[in-house]
Amino acid sequence: MAGGDQAVLGGGRVNTLRVGWLFFKVGVMNELQYRVNFFVQLFQSLIQVGTGLVMLSLVYSHTTELNGWKESELLSLLGVQILLGGFIHTFIQPNMELLMQDVQQGTLDYALTKPEDAQILISVRQVRIWQVVEVISGLVLLIVGLTGVQSSIGAVDALAFTFALGIGGVLVYCFWLILTIGAFWVVRMEHVLELFEGIYQTGRWPVGVYPGWLRYSVTFLVPVAFAVTVPAEALTSRLHWPTLVLSVAFAAALFAFTRWFWRFGLRHYSGASA
């Protein structure tokens, strides 16, 4: 073998990022074979956006503001929710579905016996690149919504938004993985998808509208509020710095917990042939 392959063959530790990048490239190449799917996805995104807009216009035909949020502000929130949803559908959900399937069929063994960290491997194996259309449609809604917001958006707001969105991505990843790890105990997990999608829809509305018990649930138990509302707050001049700091601390704690829970779950996994 050529010397260049030494790293891949175990001569040195393969860089985590490089593994992720390689999987990403393979995933993209796989998806590019199915180009018609782009148009299917485009059409599906249009339907999704259309339904969201109809609901918004219905709500605002009966009121001028919902819990202090005007229509254009809520449009931005919808944009953030769809954008983050697109990110989830592109990178997170396909991997979690694959993990569930692997546990069910016993094929997870193949991932576990590889030299790289198993959690990283199972998190980067698949990418559904056409779902990026959703990210773009969310971004369009966000921009359209923001043009209707009175106050101007400064560089700091935009930065805080991007940062909060990144934190949101980490939170949703952790939450999804925690749910999926349940597959080590509960075999039939396919409905978890519906559970997540259902709960994720709560992010379309500002977390403040929900009654107390539900508000705390979708903030701490299921971090949809942190993932969607906090970034949207950054853009509509509602974000207080302590909230951002809290979300960072929460994301770090949740990530550590997820890491522990993954290892704990793995110890309960006996493989297909064991």
Added chain:
Amino acid sequence: MSSRAAPLPEEGRLRSLVDFYATQMRTSVVAQLQYRAANYFYMLGMVAEPVIYLVVWSTIARQHGGAVNGITAGQFAAYYIVWTLVRNMNIVFGAPFWEWRIREGRLAGDLLRPLNILHYDLAYFAGWKFVVVALWLPIAVGLSAVFHPDLHPSALQVVVFVVAIWGAYFVRSMFQATIGMLNFWTTRGAAVFDLYMATEMLLSGRLVPLQLMPGWVQTFADFLPFKWTFGFPIESLVSNLSTRSLLLGLGAQVMWTVIGYVLFTFAWRAAIKRFSAVGA
């Protein structure tokens, strides 16, 4: 040898069909009772949807002196809590799953069975409903304790409701199966199914009570099947529909079930001609 073979019990055809349904339903009850956690996952995800609508509309109702278009927060609560039962009832073998059935080669085996595949689906999901409703009861009690629904149905309404949720089940089964036939022609039906679901969402009373829709939308919805699978069953229990509207609604459900069945039969005949088993 052949003289001793018993003749097929022709006169018992209906009885054996009833027998078949009863057995298939019992089987699905026993099977689904084993997957209580999976059923609850599904149900909790599903309950999130109406709870969101309920919270949004009762917030607006409170902001505007207690009602939107004459619907109070308590009535919204009744609408969306009954919604959860109706939604559970009208979950059927969905159109996208026909793709799975064809792709995995299951259909080839199903075709060898003596009855049309629709009977198996109808009976299996009908049995499942008994498990689902039993699991739903604690959720309904919880939601009622939190949201205080304003619900005072008459005895007639309760009777009509019990019939109407099964009507909704049959209407939706027929149309989902008909749309499912699309999978025999394309593997990219997802966009069409999404369009169908979005139309249903808006015109059925799933998203909002149809009263909140503009007048022309309501008129439009009257002439389509969607309303009879969501709005009508819910309103038969929560609104003060006249006896005439209640009976007309049940009639509409029968009519749409028949129309759906005829459509399915035509689609199925055309579809099955195109079918060649994977690997054949």
